[in-house]
Amino acid sequence: MSKKSRRRAPSPSGGAQTTPPEVQTPTPPVVQPEPVPEPVAPPRVLIDVTPEPVSEAALRNLMRDWRRGRATRHLWDMIQDGYVAVLATVMIGAMLVSMVIRAQGAVSACTSASCQSSRTLLPWASLCGVLALTLMVSRIFGPVVASAAEGFWLMEAPIKRARILWGRLVSVLVGAIVIAAVFGGLIAALSGSSWAGVVNWAVAAGLGAGGLTALAAEEQTADRTWVTRTLQWLVGLVGLTALLTVVAVASGWLADAGWFAASENRFDLIVSVAGAVLLIGAGMLAIARLDEIRRARLVSGGSLVAGMQGAMYAMDMSLMRDILVERDALARGHVRPTKGHGTGLAALVYRDAQRIVRFPKQLILLLLSIVVPYAVGALGLGVLSPVISGLVLLTAIVPLLGMMRVLSRTGGLARSFPFTTAQIRTAAMVVPAIAALLWVVAVTPAFAGLGTGTAHLSWADASIHAGVTGLAGLLGAVRWVTAKPPDYNKPMMQMGGFGAMPPGMIGNLIKGIDIVALVSLPLLFGWSYWISVIIAGISFFVLRGSMNMTDMAAAQEEQKRQLEAAKAEASAGKKKIPPPRR
Amino acid sequence: MAKQRTPVLKVTKLSKAYGSHAIVSDFNLEVWAGDAIALTGRNGAGKSTILRCLVGADKADSGTIEICGNRLRESDPAVRRDLATVIDDLDFFPDLSVVEHLDLLARAHGLPDAEEAVDDVLHEVQLVAQSGQLPGTLSSGQRRRLALATAFVRPRKLLILDEPEQRLDVEGVEWLAQRLKAEREAGLAIVMASHEPRLVEVVATRTIRVGA
Numbered sequence: 001m002s003k004k005s006r007r008r009a010p011s012p013s014g015g016a017q018t019t020p021p022e023v024q025t026p027t028p029p030v031v032q033p034e035p036v037p038e039p040v041a042p043p044r045v046l047i048d049v050t051p052e053p054v055s056e057a058a059l060r061n062l063m064r065d066w067r068r069g070r071a072t073r074h075l076w077d078m079i080q081d082g083y084v085a086v087l088a089t090v091m092i093g094a095m096l097v098s099m100v101i102r103a104q105g106a107v108s109a110c111t112s113a114s115c116q117s118s119r120t121l122l123p124w125a126s127l128c129g130v131l132a133l134t135l136m137v138s139r140i141f142g143p144v145v146a147s148a149a150e151g152f153w154l155m156e157a158p159i160k161r162a163r164i165l166w167g168r169l170v171s172v173l174v175g176a177i178v179i180a181a182v183f184g185g186l187i188a189a190l191s192g193s194s195w196a197g198v199v200n201w202a203v204a205a206g207l208g209a210g211g212l213t214a215l216a217a218e219e220q221t222a223d224r225t226w227v228t229r230t231l232q233w234l235v236g237l238v239g240l241t242a243l244l245t246v247v248a249v250a251s252g253w254l255a256d257a258g259w260f261a262a263s264e265n266r267f268d269l270i271v272s273v274a275g276a277v278l279l280i281g282a283g284m285l286a287i288a289r290l291d292e293i294r295r296a297r298l299v300s301g302g303s304l305v306a307g308m309q310g311a312m313y314a315m316d317m318s319l320m321r322d323i324l325v326e327r328d329a330l331a332r333g334h335v336r337p338t339k340g341h342g343t344g345l346a347a348l349v350y351r352d353a354q355r356i357v358r359f360p361k362q363l364i365l366l367l368l369s370i371v372v373p374y375a376v377g378a379l380g381l382g383v384l385s386p387v388i389s390g391l392v393l394l395t396a397i398v399p400l401l402g403m404m405r406v407l408s409r410t411g412g413l414a415r416s417f418p419f420t421t422a423q424i425r426t427a428a429m430v431v432p433a434i435a436a437l438l439w440v441v442a443v444t445p446a447f448a449g450l451g452t453g454t455a456h457l458s459w460a461d462a463s464i465h466a467g468v469t470g471l472a473g474l475l476g477a478v479r480w481v482t483a484k485p486p487d488y489n490k491p492m493m494q495m496g497g498f499g500a501m502p503p504g505m506i507g508n509l510i511k512g513i514d515i516v517a518l519v520s521l522p523l524l525f526g527w528s529y530w531i532s533v534i535i536a537g538i539s540f541f542v543l544r545g546s547m548n549m550t551d552m553a554a555a556q557e558e559q560k561r562q563l564e565a566a567k568a569e570a571s572a573g574k575k576k577i578p579p580p581r582r
Numbered sequence: 583m584a585k586q587r588t589p590v591l592k593v594t595k596l597s598k599a600y601g602s603h604a605i606v607s608d609f610n611l612e613v614w615a616g617d618a619i620a621l622t623g624r625n626g627a628g629k630s631t632i633l634r635c636l637v638g639a640d641k642a643d644s645g646t647i648e649i650c651g652n653r654l655r656e657s658d659p660a661v662r663r664d665l666a667t668v669i670d671d672l673d674f675f676p677d678l679s680v681v682e683h684l685d686l687l688a689r690a691h692g693l694p695d696a697e698e699a700v701d702d703v704l705h706e707v708q709l710v711a712q713s714g715q716l717p718g719t720l721s722s723g724q725r726r727r728l729a730l731a732t733a734f735v736r737p738r739k740l741l742i743l744d745e746p747e748q749r750l751d752v753e754g755v756e757w758l759a760q761r762l763k764a765e766r767e768a769g770l771a772i773v774m775a776s777h778e779p780r781l782v783e784v785v786a787t788r789t790i791r792v793g794a
Contacts, residue, residue, distance in 0.1 A: 412667070
């Protein structure tokens with residue numbers, strides 16, 4: 001009962017009021033509980049009921065009907081509405097194909113030893129990369145998944161889960177085959193392989209990825225991960241060896257690609273056959289044992305997919321990474337605490353270094369990225385090296401900026417530290433900057449032409465180009481980590497065929513890449529490197545939070561307030577303002 | 583206790599609206615050392631909005647907020663040094679353990695006996711057994727204890743808490759009440775929003791019903 005209605009309720013005694021209304025204490029009315037209605041029939045207790053057999057196919061069809069019946073738009077409607085997106089995709093696709101054909105022509109014309117070894121080995125490395133990535137993604141997600149709702153409502157029912165899940169497994173396998181084939185073929189084309197070679201590598205990547213996904217599914221049914229983990233490391237190691245061999249041949253440390261070159265024509269075949277065998281064998285086994293996958297394991301992958309979809313919907317890649325990092329930490333659970341060191345900002349820097357020592361796997365990508373400028377140079381694309389290497393360095397530095405990410409995404413933790421935003425960000429940049437500096441030292445020979453077969457820069461210029469590339473990668477990573485997600489509280493913008501979008505959503509896609517481009521493009525155009533250095537300096541100044549608009553507005557407002565207060569005081573004659581001195 | 587010349591917190595004509603809907607209008611408050619203000623009121627009355635404005639997480643539409651005589655700017659180190667907060671936007675490093683979070687905060691604030699202070703707080707919030715755990719693996723109650731510990735492990739003049747009793751068990755609420763009472767008696771200024779009558783009764787020197 002509300003206060004108002006309580007005030008209006010008649011006095012239970014019904015007598016006259018004896019106290020004036022302003023001092024009367026409200027008397028709570030006596031509320032008679034409503035009688036509970038007698039049940040018409042006793043509740044049904046379902047103990048001795050023999051259930052009817054359930055048709056899983058019927059359930060699946062029912063779900064499909066619900067989903068289709070409640071969809072507000074069909075695929076064709078979406079394509080019609082998103083004609084701008086379709087047009088853009090077609091245009092970008094055409095540009096990509098044109099670029100591939102041109103690059104393929106240019107690279108295949110190169111006949112130096114380094115170009116030939118790159119042509120032989122880069123498809124190896126990319127194939128291994130695709131396979132390792134397939135294993136990683138399969139292990140993280142499932143690969144067989146169910147949503148939380150399905151896990152609760154459907155998987156608990158007395159049904160054969162396999163009959164509902166097998167379709168998903170098949171879809172995942174087909175998806176893995178198609179995506180890997182496209183990627184494998186693209187890399188082979190870009191590295192100058194013949195068209196027959198491109199088809200061979202594409203088939204190998206597709207079948208290999210499909211086979212490994214089937215294996216991961218089979219391992220999921222056994223609730224094991226060590227097999228996929230070991231295989232992932234082994235495949236990754238072969239890829240790394242291939243990349244290192246590219247550098248070794250280009251720098252003259254090795255005469256040719258050796259074993260890799262000798263087995264060139266067989267490796268794609270071996271992967272294709274092994275992939276096909278795995279796809280059929282492990283796939284059949286996985287389908288036969290789908291019932292054995294634990295519900296928690298199915299739902300866990302489903303929740304991850306949902307989280308990723310949410311982040312993807314906002315085009316927030318940083319959030320996607322946060323979800324994976326959180327999941328990784330959750331899997332680890334416990335660490336051996338280490339002692340801190342120093343006080344003030346030094347304590348922050350020290351802890352950041354400790355984090356990286358604790359999770360050294362964050363350095364793997366950085367170590368791998370050292371090979372990129374050498375490989376790019378070996379392919380004869382040394383001019384593009386600042387841009388390509390800068391972008392790769394961006395992705396390698398992001399894992400090292402974990403502290404900055406946490407201190408940027410919400411204000412709560414940053415507010416606990418007695419430092420300005422600029423101080424915190426600078427401190428969080430120290431360890432990644434040292435890592436970037438070591439990277440610059442390691443790749444300077446590549447810019448000087450050592451290990452690429454073509455010397456095109458003096459050592460002084462090479463170190464400057466490497467330094468600018470390092471700066472571009474570092475600052476791009478800082479931008480990527482600190483950029484704010486789209487703000488759904490602000491008015492939406494009309495984006496033609498894309499519909500309404502919050503401001504900043506498109507910018508979110510290119511965050512980080514924009515800084516790398518701004519800093520490294522002057523080198524590509526052959527302009528003075530000072531332009532790059534100045535752009536990098538301005539970017540650093542902005543990214544470290546020195547130009548916090550909110551703070552600047554607050555400071556300006558405060559100055560204005562003080563000025564107005566002084567004026568008011570002066571006009572009231574309380575304070576005599578001395579005449580200005582000449 | 584003799585009052586200082588400058589209030590620890592001074593709020594003048596604070597107003598905040600979401601669109602056309604005014605949440606807080608011309609809110610005034612002065613908090614001195616040793617004061618504990620409890621904001622009470624129904625859900626949606628504006629308690630959390632006031633607290634978010636007080637810590638600088640949200641920007642007020644109008645009005646002024648001063649902390650120890652300094653105009654509130656969230657990134658001002660002087661404000662951050664004096665103000666400890668536990669509101670809903672606290673985040674944790676996913677790869678630092680419980681004890682490492684507290685150690686980092688104590689050291690960042692230049693505490694001379696950081697290790698001792700951390701040990702004391704860990705015992706107090708009963709997270710000794712979880713000291714090596716990563717925050718993602720803590721239960722919601724343990725996370726709340728860790729959040730409270732981050733406020734207690736560092737020097738402060740003003741403590742702002744938004745429903746600090748959330749997810750604490752009965753013993754936890756009683757511990758928190760006694761701890762906040764001791765903080766207040768030692769001269770700390772406290773502003774908190776709470777729905778827990780016991781906490782308000784033990785800690786608050788003044789209660790403001792928001793939205794009444």
